[in-house]
Amino acid sequence: MTMPKSPHPRTVQIALFGIFASFGVLVGLWAAAIPLLQKRLALSNDMIGLNIFCFGMGAVGATIVIPKLIARHNTRAVMRVAGCGMWLLFPLMIAAPSFVALMMASVCVGFCCGALDASMNSHAFNVEHHLQKPSLSLFHGGYSLGNILGSAAAALVLYLTLSYTTSVWFFSALALGAMWWWVSLCYPEDVVAQKQDSTTVHQRAPRALIIVAALTAISFFAEGAVGDWSGLFLRDIKSASATQTALSMAAFASGMTVARFLGDNLRARYATLPLLFFSSALASLMLVGFLMAPNAPLALLALVFAGLGYANLVPLLFVRAANIAGVPPARGVAFAAGMGYASLLGGPALLGYLAEHLGLATALTLVVFGTLLICFESRWKISRSKS
The missing domain is CATH 1.20.1250.20 (MFS general substrate transporter like domains)
Incomplete structure (x- = not known):
C-alpha cells in the first residue's frame, strides 16, 4: 500500500494564506456590521461591549479545549470544522433578531474563530518546517489583507444600498466553498509536535x-x-x-x-x-x-x-x-x-x-x-x- 503523496510546500503556503485571509475578511465584515446592528437592535455602547465580551468568551473557551483536539486528531481536521462552522454561523449572528440571540450567536462564532486561530497558527509551523524559512509574518499579512477586502466589500454593499444581511449570506457561501478547498490542500498530518512537555506545564x-x-x-x-x-x-x-x-x-x-x-x-x-x-x-x-x-x-x-x-x-x-x-x-x-x-x-x-x-x-x-x-x-x- 502506497502512502499518499504529501502536498507541495508552496501549495500549502498559498492555501494557508487563503485561510488566514478568509478569517480577516470575516473580521472586516463584522467590524462594519457593528454600527448597523447597534442601530437595528437599538443597542447601547454597554450592550455592544457585552456582545464583544461574549465573542471573546467563546474564543477563550476554544483555546482551552482545542489543543487537546489537535493532539487527538490534527490541525487540518480542526481547521476544517472550525473554519466551515465559522462561516456557517456568522450570517446568523448578523441576522440576529434580538440582543439575546446576538449574544448566543457571538459566543458560537467566537468559539469557531478561536479554534480556527489556534489550529491555523499551529499548522503554520508545519509550513515553516517544510519550507525551512519563516512564514508567520506572511500569513498574518494575509489576515490583514482579508480585513481590507472584508471592509471594502462592506463599504461597497453600503454604497450600493444593498441588504447587508443578504450580502453576508452570499459572501459566506463563497467563503465556505473556498475554506473547504483550501483546507483540503493542507498537510494531512502534523510534522511539528503539538503536545506539551508535562514537566513544564505545571511550573509557575x-x-x-x-x-x-x-x-x-x-x-x-x-x-x-x-x-x-x-x-x-x-x-x-x-x-x-x-x-x-x-x-x-x-x-x-x-x-x-x-x-x-x-x-x-x-x-x-x-x-x-x-x-x-x-x-x-x-x-x-x-x-x-x-x-x-x-x-x-x-x-x-x-x-x-x-x-x-x-x-x-x-x-x-x-x-x-x-x-x-x-x-x-x-x-x-x-x-x-x-x-x-x-x-x-x-x-x-x-x-x-x-x-x-x-x-x-x-x-x-x-x-x-x-x-x-x-x-x-x-x-x-x-x-x-x-x-
Whole structure:
C-alpha cells in the first residue's frame, strides 16, 4: 500500500494564506456590521461591549479545549470544522433578531474563530518546517489583507444600498466553498509536535513572562478596540458617512498589512526591543492623531499609520516570550497568547462602560495609555541592556 503523496510546500503556503485571509475578511465584515446592528437592535455602547465580551468568551473557551483536539486528531481536521462552522454561523449572528440571540450567536462564532486561530497558527509551523524559512509574518499579512477586502466589500454593499444581511449570506457561501478547498490542500498530518512537555506545564510562570504576557494582553485589547470602535467613533464624533464608517477597518488594516509583509525583513535588520519601542510609539502617536483629527478623511489617514505601528506588536512580544531564560519557547508563546485572548473578556466590556458614561473619545484614550505602557517598558529594557 502506497502512502499518499504529501502536498507541495508552496501549495500549502498559498492555501494557508487563503485561510488566514478568509478569517480577516470575516473580521472586516463584522467590524462594519457593528454600527448597523447597534442601530437595528437599538443597542447601547454597554450592550455592544457585552456582545464583544461574549465573542471573546467563546474564543477563550476554544483555546482551552482545542489543543487537546489537535493532539487527538490534527490541525487540518480542526481547521476544517472550525473554519466551515465559522462561516456557517456568522450570517446568523448578523441576522440576529434580538440582543439575546446576538449574544448566543457571538459566543458560537467566537468559539469557531478561536479554534480556527489556534489550529491555523499551529499548522503554520508545519509550513515553516517544510519550507525551512519563516512564514508567520506572511500569513498574518494575509489576515490583514482579508480585513481590507472584508471592509471594502462592506463599504461597497453600503454604497450600493444593498441588504447587508443578504450580502453576508452570499459572501459566506463563497467563503465556505473556498475554506473547504483550501483546507483540503493542507498537510494531512502534523510534522511539528503539538503536545506539551508535562514537566513544564505545571511550573509557575516567571515574572518576566508574566510582564510580557500582560503587554501582549494590552496589544490584543488595543488592536481589537481600534478595529471594533473606530467606526462608531467616526460616525458619532466625526459625523462620517456610512461608507467612511465602513472604511475604518480597511484603513487600519491596510497599514497593518504593509507592516506585516515587511515584518520578517525588519526583524532581520533590527533588534526586537528597538522595533517594539518605535512600533508602539508610532501607534500611540497616530491613535492620538485619529482622536484629534478635525474631519473623517484625516482620521482615516491617521488610522492607516496607527495600523503600521500596531501591526507587529503582538509578533514582537511573542518573540520575547519565546526567548525568556528557563522557559520553553512553546510554553512562553502559549502563555502570552492565552493572556491576549483573556483580555477580550474584560476589555470590551470596560471600554463599552466608559464609552457609555464618559464618552467614546475618553474610552479610546485608555487604549493610548495602554500602548504607551508597551513603549515605556521597551525603552526601559533598552536602557537596562546598555547599562
